Amino acid sequence: MKATVRNFTFLLLTAISVTGYTQNIPFPAGPDPDRIVLNVTEDPSTSLAVTWRTCDTISTSIAEIMEASSDPMATLKAVKQVAHSEKFQYDNISVFYHSYIFKNLKPKTRYMYRVGTENHWSEWFHITTAGLPGDKLSFIYFGDVQAGIKSLWSGVIRAAYAKMPEANAIMYAGDIVNRGEFDHEWGELFYAGNFIHSTIPGIMSPGNHEYAKTKGDKLSAFWRPQFTLPENGPEGVKETAYFSDIQGMRFISLNSNQAEEVPADLESQKQWLDSVLQHNPNKWTCVIFHHPIYSIAPQRDNPWMRDNFKPLFDKYKVDLVMQGHDHAYARGMKKIDGATGHENSGTMYVISMSGAKMYKENQKPWMDKNGGHTQLFQLITVDGNTLSYKSYTATGDLFDTFKLIKQKGKKNKLVED
Numbered sequence: 001m002k003a004t005v006r007n008f009t010f011l012l013l014t015a016i017s018v019t020g021y022t023q024n025i026p027f028p029a030g031p032d033p034d035r036i037v038l039n040v041t042e043d044p045s046t047s048l049a050v051t052w053r054t055c056d057t058i059s060t061s062i063a064e065i066m067e068a069s070s071d072p073m074a075t076l077k078a079v080k081q082v083a084h085s086e087k088f089q090y091d092n093i094s095v096f097y098h099s100y101i102f103k104n105l106k107p108k109t110r111y112m113y114r115v116g117t118e119n120h121w122s123e124w125f126h127i128t129t130a131g132l133p134g135d136k137l138s139f140i141y142f143g144d145v146q147a148g149i150k151s152l153w154s155g156v157i158r159a160a161y162a163k164m165p166e167a168n169a170i171m172y173a174g175d176i177v178n179r180g181e182f183d184h185e186w187g188e189l190f191y192a193g194n195f196i197h198s199t200i201p202g203i204m205s206p207g208n209h210e211y212a213k214t215k216g217d218k219l220s221a222f223w224r225p226q227f228t229l230p231e232n233g234p235e236g237v238k239e240t241a242y243f244s245d246i247q248g249m250r251f252i253s254l255n256s257n258q259a260e261e262v263p264a265d266l267e268s269q270k271q272w273l274d275s276v277l278q279h280n281p282n283k284w285t286c287v288i289f290h291h292p293i294y295s296i297a298p299q300r301d302n303p304w305m306r307d308n309f310k311p312l313f314d315k316y317k318v319d320l321v322m323q324g325h326d327h328a329y330a331r332g333m334k335k336i337d338g339a340t341g342h343e344n345s346g347t348m349y350v351i352s353m354s355g356a357k358m359y360k361e362n363q364k365p366w367m368d369k370n371g372g373h374t375q376l377f378q379l380i381t382v383d384g385n386t387l388s389y390k391s392y393t394a395t396g397d398l399f400d401t402f403k404l405i406k407q408k409g410k411k412n413k414l415v416e417d
C-alpha cells in the first residue's frame with residue numbers, strides 16, 4: 001500500500017513539474033534586470049561574478065559596487081562599470097544576458113552592488129567577500145532541484161538560508177532543472193532563489209538534465225549565458241569543470257555528464273583534476289559532480305566516474321564528494337572498505353536531493369546512512385581541523401550529522417553523533 005501511494009505521489013509530482021509544457025515557454029524578461037545571480041571566481045576573497053538578464057531592447061547594462069554603507073547618499077559615489085552583454089536567441093526566446101566580474105575587492109569585506117540602467121536598476125544587494133584560510137567557512141549544498149522547483153523547492157532554499165544566512169557559497173550538484181533547454185524552468189529556479197542567488201555566490205555543476213536531449217545532447221544553451229563561473233577548467237568543459245578556493249577549502253566541480261559522453265573530456269578532466277589536486281595549497285578539498293561514485297540504485301552504476309576519478313580522490317585524500325542524480329539520500333565512508341572491493345582513504349561520499357522528484361531509497365553495503373522520500377538540504381561548516389556536516393529536512397528537522405577531523409598525514413577521523 002505504502003509503495004502504491006509513493007508511486008502515485010511520484011507520478012503526481014512528475015506530472016506537476018513536467019507535463020503541460022511541451023514547448024519552450026518564455027519566462028518574459030523586462031527592462032528591469034532579473035535572474036541576478038552571484039557566482040564564485042577562482043578567488044572569491046578578491047573577486048565575485050554577477051550575471052543578469054533583460055529584455056532584448058536593453059543591449060547595454062551597468063554594474064556598480066562600493067563598500068557597504070548605511071548612508072543612502074554614499075551610493076551616489078559608486079563607480080559605474082559597463083557590463084559584458086550578449087544577445088541570447090533560442091527557440092522563441094530573445095533576451096540579453098549581461099555579466100560583470102568585480103575585481104580588486106578586499107577580503108572579508110561587506111560590499112553593496114546593483115546592476116541595470118537608468119530608471120531600471122536592481123536593488124542594492126549586500127554581499128561579503130570570502131575571508132582567508134583559517135577563517136570559519138560555511139556552505140550550503142543542494143542535490144537535484146529539478147522538479148517542483150517553484151511549488152516545493154522555494155521553501156527548501158529559504159529554510160537553508162534562514163539557518164545559514166552567512167554561507168560563503170551555495171553548491172548545486174546538477175539536474176538543477178528538469179529540461180535544461182526550457183526557459184520557464186530556469187525562471188522557476190530564479191523565482192525560488194530570488195535575492196539568495198544574488199547575494200550568496202553559487203557553485204553550479206551540471207547534471208544530465210542540463211543536457212538537451214532534443215538538441216544533440218549539448219549543454220543547455222542557457223548555462224554559459226546565465227552563469228559566470230571560473231574558466232580555469234579544461235577546454236571543452238569550461239564553466240562546468242572548474243575550481244574555486246574559499247577560506248582554506250578547494251571546491252572543484254567536475255562535468256560527469258560530458259565525462260560519460262565524450263572520451264576526450266573524460267581524459268582532460270582526469271589530467272586536470274590530478275593537477276589541481278597536486279597543486280592544492282588548501283587544507284580541505286570538496287569535489288562536486290552529478291553522477292555518484294557509489295550509487296543508490298543497482299541499475300544506476302557509474303563506473304566511468306569510479307574507475308577514473310576515485311583513485312585521484314584516494315591519492316590526494318579528498319575530504320568530501322558531493323553528488324546527486326539518484327533522488328534519494330546516502331552517505332558513506334567507513335563501510336566502503338571491503339564492502340565494495342575499493343579501499344577508502346578517508347573521503348566521505350554524499351548523495352542527496354532537494355527537489356520533489358523521488359526514487360526508491362535503497363540500502364547498500366557502502367552506506368553509513370541512507371534515506372528517501374524526503375526533501376533535504378545540507379549545511380557544512382569548517383573550523384580549523386573540524387568539518388561539521390548537517391543534513392536537514394525541508395521542515396527543518398535534523399536528518400543526518402557527522403564530523404570529519406583532519407589528522408596530519410592520516411585519513412580523516414569520522415565522528416558520528
Ligand SMILES: [Fe+2]
Binds near residue numbers: 175207208290324326
Ligand atoms: Fe541526473
Ligand SMILES: [Fe+2]
Binds near residue numbers: 146175207325326
Ligand atoms: Fe536528477
